Amino acid sequence: MNRRITITEVKSSLDLALAGKDMYALVKELYPICRSITGNGFRASLKEIANHIPIQTREVPTGTQVFDWTVPREWNIKDAYVKNSRGERVIDFKKLNLHVLNYSVPVQAAMTLSELRPHLFTIPEHPDRVPYRTSYYKEAWGFCLSHNQLQSLVDDRYEVSIDSSLEKGHLTYGEIVIHGRSDEEVLFSCHNCHPSLCNDNLSGVAIATFLAKLLSSLGLRYTYRFIFIPGTIGAITWLALNEPVVPRIKHGFVVAGGGDSGPFHYKRSRRGEAEVDRAAEVVLKHAGDSYKILPFSPYGYDERQYCSPGINLPVGVLSRTPHGQFPEYHTSADDLTFVKPENMARTLYQYLAILEVLEGNGVYLNQNQKCEPQLGKRGLYRSVGGVTSQPVNESALLWVLNLSDGTHSLLDIAEQGEMPFEIVLQAARRLEEANLLQPIESNA
C-alpha cells in the first residue's frame, strides 16, 4: 500500500460509478435488519460494515451514566403482529420492521379495535406509507401502519403480540481510527440505529464506510476517526466516554442523508465560520452541483450534541436534502428506490473535495514580497505579452503571491480570489517548487 498517494490524486482518479455500486450494495445488505439504539440488529449491522473496514466494536453497559443521560436497557425483538379473529396477520413485523413501534415493550393480549386504536400510528396525509416511530425513554408498545391499512381494519377481536425484550445489556457502537502524520483528528459520525430506512441513514453509513476505506490507503495529514453510533444517546455516550479525545478534534462531520436526488446542503457548525464550514462552502461553490449553505440550528442530527455549548466542536452536516425536509423522511418510502448509487457517489466525491481543502490548507510566505517576482524567467508566465485574458492558472499564481503575506491561508486565498481550492493548491505547489513560496505553518 503506497502511503504517499494524496487525496487530490484519489479524488481525480476515483471510479465514481463503481464506488456508487459498492455503496448501494452495502445499503441493500443492511436494509432488512431491524436496528434500534441498542440490540442485536445494531451488532449485526456493524459486522456487515466490518466486511469492508476493520472497525472495533464497543459495548457500554446499561445504566452507565453519560452526562445527563443513562444508557438504557437493551432492546431485542423476534416477532410482532396483530392477528384478526380469522388468525390472519393484518399487521406483520416480518414483512416490514417499521411496523412495530421501535422499543416496544412485550405485549400479548386480545382486544377490540377501539382498544387497539391508541397504539396504532399512521400518516393520514400520506395514506400509503408506514411511519417510523420510536419510544425509547417511555415504556410503551404500538404498531405503525399505512393509513389505508388502518381504514381497512374492521371491528373485530384482535390478537396482539410483540415478542420483544427490554433488559440489562449494552449500547453498542463501532469505531475506526486511521492514523495520519498528526494526532489532530477529523471526526465522521453517522447514526446507524434506524431500521429499514435507506437515505436516513444507511446512505450515511455506506458513505462513511467507503470514505474510511479510501482514506486507509492514503498518506494523510490528519488522523481520521469514524464512529457508527445510535443517534442522540450514542453521540452523548461517545462524548462522555471520550472527553480526552475531544480537544484533538479539529474538524468533523455528521454524515447523513447522502443518497437522495436533492441538492446538496451543508449545515454550518455552531461556530459558523470554522475551517470545515469554509472548506465545505468553497467546495460546493465551485463543484457545479446545486447547493445551499444552512446556518447552524440546534436541532437536526447528532450535531445537536457535538455543537452543544460545552462541547462546541466544529462539526457540520453535509447532506443532500436536509434532515426532515423530504416527504419520505421517517417513512417506509425511504426505501431502496429512494437512494441512488450515483447520488451517494457524488456525495462521497464532495467529502473528498472538502478533505482535500482541510489536508492542503496552510499559510505560506511569499519570499519576494516587494513587487511581483519575475515569473517569466522561471517558466511560470507566458512569454508573449499583450493578450487580453489572464489564464486561470496565472491568476492563481498572482493571487497566491499577493496574499501570502503571512496572514492568509490558501483557503482565504481561494475565497478572496473566488477560485476552486485545487487551483490555488496547485499554484502554491508550483511556487514552492520555484522557491518563491515557503510554508510558515506546518502541514505536518
Add this chain to the structure above:
Amino acid sequence: MNRRITITEVKSSLDLALAGKDMYALVKELYPICRSITGNGFRASLKEIANHIPIQTREVPTGTQVFDWTVPREWNIKDAYVKNSRGERVIDFKKLNLHVLNYSVPVQAAMTLSELRPHLFTIPEHPDRVPYRTSYYKEAWGFCLSHNQLQSLVDDRYEVSIDSSLEKGHLTYGEIVIHGRSDEEVLFSCHNCHPSLCNDNLSGVAIATFLAKLLSSLGLRYTYRFIFIPGTIGAITWLALNEPVVPRIKHGFVVAGGGDSGPFHYKRSRRGEAEVDRAAEVVLKHAGDSYKILPFSPYGYDERQYCSPGINLPVGVLSRTPHGQFPEYHTSADDLTFVKPENMARTLYQYLAILEVLEGNGVYLNQNQKCEPQLGKRGLYRSVGGVTSQPVNESALLWVLNLSDGTHSLLDIAEQGEMPFEIVLQAARRLEEANLLQPIESNA
C-alpha cells in the same frame, strides 16, 4: 393593586378595542385647544392628561439658559382674525386655531390685500388645506389659510387683528415617574405643543398617557418616566435641567405619529444597535404588521436632542408613517378623521411588546452544557420520537439551551433563532423551573 402582574400578562389580556376608544376620546378632548411651546393651551392640555394619570407640572421661567438655548417668552392668544370691509371675518382663529401663525406677535392694523399678502401662508399643491406654521424665534405675525380661501380674497381694505401676548412667563411641561425594582429608567417623550393636529402629536400624547396608566398597575423591572414637553426647546430644557437623570436612562422612545393607517416605522437610535433598537426590530419582525426599520438620521422629532453627540441616549422612534412623510403632516387634514382608535390601539400593543422584551431580557446559564440535557424525563419533550417537524416550543427550548453559554442574552437568542421573543422568554421560564437554566445577570 396587584404589583405582580407582568407585561406579558397585560399584553395578552388587553382589550384593544376599549383602549383605542379611550385614547381616541382623549385626542378628541385635546383637539380644540390652541397649544404652543409655551402658554395656557399647553397647561390646559396637561390638566386634561392629569385626569388619567397623576402627572406633575413643571414651570421653567422665561430666560432660563438651557445649553445653547434660552427659554423664550410665554405666548398666549385670545383671538385673531382678518375682517373685510363689510366686517366679515374672512380668516377666523375661532374656527380653527391653525389659522394664526403660531407665536404671532400682537397686531392691530388695517391694510390692503397686497400689504397683507406677505403674512399669508398656504399650500398651493393642496389648495383645500390650511398649513400649520410657526415663528418661535423670530418676531413675526401671520395667518395660515387654504389656497382656495386665499384666491377668493378680493382687493379690499382688511382689518387685521391678533390679540396675542408674548411676555415673560414660563415654559411648562408634564412628567410622571413610575417606579420599578431598579432605578434604571425607560424614557417616553412626547411633544405636546402642536395645536389642532391629531396624528402629530395628539396620538402620541394619548398613547403615552394610556401606556403610563397600564404600567402603573404592574410589577416592573425598570423605572418608567413619561414627559409631555414642547418640541425641541422642551427636550433641550428637560435635558439641561435633568443631567443627573440622563445616565440612568437605559432605553427610550419618542412617541409620535401613532394614529394614522400607515405601516409601522421604527427609527433606530444614534447608537444603531442599542438594546431598544434590537427589541423593536424583533417585535416588529414577528408582529405580523407591515413595518420598516429606519436608520438614525439627525432630523425628525426630539430624538434630534436625545441623540445629539453629547447626550447620545439609546432613544428610538416608534411611529406609523414617519415624520413629515404623510401628506396630511402639519396641515388641517391631520384632523380627527385622520387618526383611528384601532391604529392607536395597535401602536400601544407594539409598545407593550417591546417593553416585554426590555423587561424580560437577560443572560442565562445552561446548567448542563455538555450535550443536551434529557428533556423527556422532565416532561419537556414529546415521548414518541421519529416525527418530522419540531414544535416551535421544543425548538425554543433547544435554542435557549444551546446559546445560554453566558455570552448570549434571550434577545440574542430570539434574533439568532428567528423566533418571537415571547416564545424564547417562555422557554427560558420553563427551563429555569426545571433547574436547567440560571440567570447570570440580574433581572432585578
Add this chain to the structure above:
Amino acid sequence: MNRRITITEVKSSLDLALAGKDMYALVKELYPICRSITGNGFRASLKEIANHIPIQTREVPTGTQVFDWTVPREWNIKDAYVKNSRGERVIDFKKLNLHVLNYSVPVQAAMTLSELRPHLFTIPEHPDRVPYRTSYYKEAWGFCLSHNQLQSLVDDRYEVSIDSSLEKGHLTYGEIVIHGRSDEEVLFSCHNCHPSLCNDNLSGVAIATFLAKLLSSLGLRYTYRFIFIPGTIGAITWLALNEPVVPRIKHGFVVAGGGDSGPFHYKRSRRGEAEVDRAAEVVLKHAGDSYKILPFSPYGYDERQYCSPGINLPVGVLSRTPHGQFPEYHTSADDLTFVKPENMARTLYQYLAILEVLEGNGVYLNQNQKCEPQLGKRGLYRSVGGVTSQPVNESALLWVLNLSDGTHSLLDIAEQGEMPFEIVLQAARRLEEANLLQPIESNA
C-alpha cells in the same frame, strides 16, 4: 499665480469642453510615436509632455537590479517590413507601428510563408484588427497583422526585415512633483510604454498631464507626484529606486483607460477600505454617471506592483471600461476614434472630485455637543417652522454636528448621511465660520 485657489473652485469653474479638446490634441500628437518599455520613442513622448508640464526625465542603466528584476537592454527600431517577391511591402511598420512584435530582435532574411507563419500574430475573431503583442523578456521577432491580411498572403518567397537594436542603454521615465503644505504625497502613475494605442494608455497620459497642470496652480494640502513610466518594469524600477518615498504616499492612482465611452470603474486598492477607495466611491455614487466599484485583484495595470504585499500602497485604479474588458483592447481598434475628448474631460472631472475629498477630509469637533445648537440665531436655519421637507443644506449641517464627536471624518459623514462630499464640506465650512465646529486633525 494665486496659490489660494482650491480644488473645489477649479472643479466648479473648469471648462470641460476646452480641457477635453486639449487632452485630445495631446493624444493625437503622441499617437504616431512607436513607444516601448525603453528607447527613443519613450523619450520623444516625454518631450511632448514636457511642452505642458515641467517633468524631469530619469534614465536608469540597463542591468540595474530592481527587486527580483533587471532593467533590460534598450530597444530601438527604425523600420520593419515583409516584402513579397514583387518587392511590395505586404506588412509595413511605417504604416502602423503595431505591425512589429514589440521588442523584436533584428532580423534580415528570406523565407517561405510557412517559415514566416510562426512569427505572425492575428486575432481570428476580429479579422480586421491588428493585435498589439510584445516579447520583452524572451528574444523573439514577429509581425502583427489583421487576420484578413494574413489570409490574403500567398505562397511566395518573402523578404523579412526588422531594423531594430537591442543594446545596453537605459530605461527612461518622467516625473513631476507638485509641492503642497504637507510632504505627504498623492501618487499618480501612468504607463507610457504602449505604441499607437489611444485608450490604453494615451488617454491616461493626457489626463495625468492636464491634472498635473491644473494642480500646479492651486493651494494644496498634499504633495502630488506624477510618474510616466513603462508598465510593470517601470513601476518596479521606480519603487526599487524610491523606497524612502514610499512611506510618504498616503493615496495613489493608476491612471489608465480614461477615454472610452464605457461606465466608470474604480478598482479598490489591496487595502480595500483605504481613504482613497472610500473617496472614489462617495464621488462616483453622487456624480450621476453610471459606475461600478471593483474589488482588488492582483492582475490589471501597475497596481499589481503598488499593491504587492511588501509595498501595499493605497493605490486604486479609476478608469472607464476596465483593463482588458473592451474588445478594442490591445488592438489597432484602440485608435483616435475610440477615445473622445468629452470622455477624457469627464474622467478628469472625477479625479478632481476625488481629490476634493482627499484634500478636504478631516475630523472636526462639534463645539456644542449637548443638544443641537440654536442654528436660527446664527442665520443657519429657516425662520418659519412647520414645513415638511428638510433642505439638503440644513440636513448637512445637522449631520455634521451630530457626527462630529471626534470619531467621524467628513468622509464618514458623507457616507453615513448619503450626501455628496462637497455638501458636507460646505456645511463644515459654514459651521466653522459660526464657531460651532473646530478641526481636531490638521488639514495642514
